[in-house]
Amino acid sequence: MLSVVTYPNSILRKTAEPVESFDDDLKILLDQMADAMYVKDGVGLAAPQVGISKRIIVVDIGEGLLCLVNPEILAREGEEKVLEEGCLSLPGVRVDVSRPEKITVAGFDEKGGRIEKNVLGLNARVFQHEIDHLNGVLIIDRLNTLQRVLLKSKLKRLHETA
Numbered sequence: 709m710l711s712v713v714t715y716p717n718s719i720l721r722k723t724a725e726p727v728e729s730f731d732d733d734l735k736i737l738l739d740q741m742a743d744a745m746y747v748k749d750g751v752g753l754a755a756p757q758v759g760i761s762k763r764i765i766v767v768d769i770g771e772g773l774l775c776l777v778n779p780e781i782l783a784r785e786g787e788e789k790v791l792e793e794g795c796l797s798l799p800g801v802r803v804d805v806s807r808p809e810k811i812t813v814a815g816f817d818e819k820g821g822r823i824e825k826n827v828l829g830l831n832a833r834v835f836q837h838e839i840d841h842l843n844g845v846l847i848i849d850r851l852n853t854l855q856r857v858l859l860k861s862k863l864k865r866l867h868e869t870a
């Protein structure tokens with residue numbers, strides 16, 4: 709079982725590398741990432757969160773598993789909505805994050821087949837959160853100043869227990 713790495717592990721801050729070969733190792737990794745997500749009751753997981761700096765995400769908001777390799781956001785639409793988010797790599801942290809409610813996302817399935825999807829609502833939020841991870845971005849980077857002040861002691865604790 710893959711274990712989830714937590715803040716302030718430096719891999720969470722790296723820009724992840726694109727996947728180049730769609731081989732059996734990739735399939736195994738996708739399965740293992742899905743298992744790691746389900747065990748933690750997560751709705752999404754990005755490969756850097758299991759210590760692998762590759763552009764791979766898995767998402768399941770309760771509507772079935774979606775795996776996306778080398779994902780890209782092609783378009784953002786609709787209003788920005790604020791909703792509380794957590795992150796398996798930031799235990800105990802829940803913060804309000806503003807994000808567009810509709811996106812068009814593209815990428816590849818495990819066999820290298822091209823996927824393009826319009827996603828909205830919670831799915832759109834989770835895809836954006838996980839794609840942020842591939843760029844070294846965490847929810848704590850998307851806060852306003854007040855939220856950042858309120859969170860300071862929690863983050864300090866995570867640094868101390870690391």
Ligand code: CO
Pocket residue numbers: 794795796797837841
């Ligand atoms: Co996260």
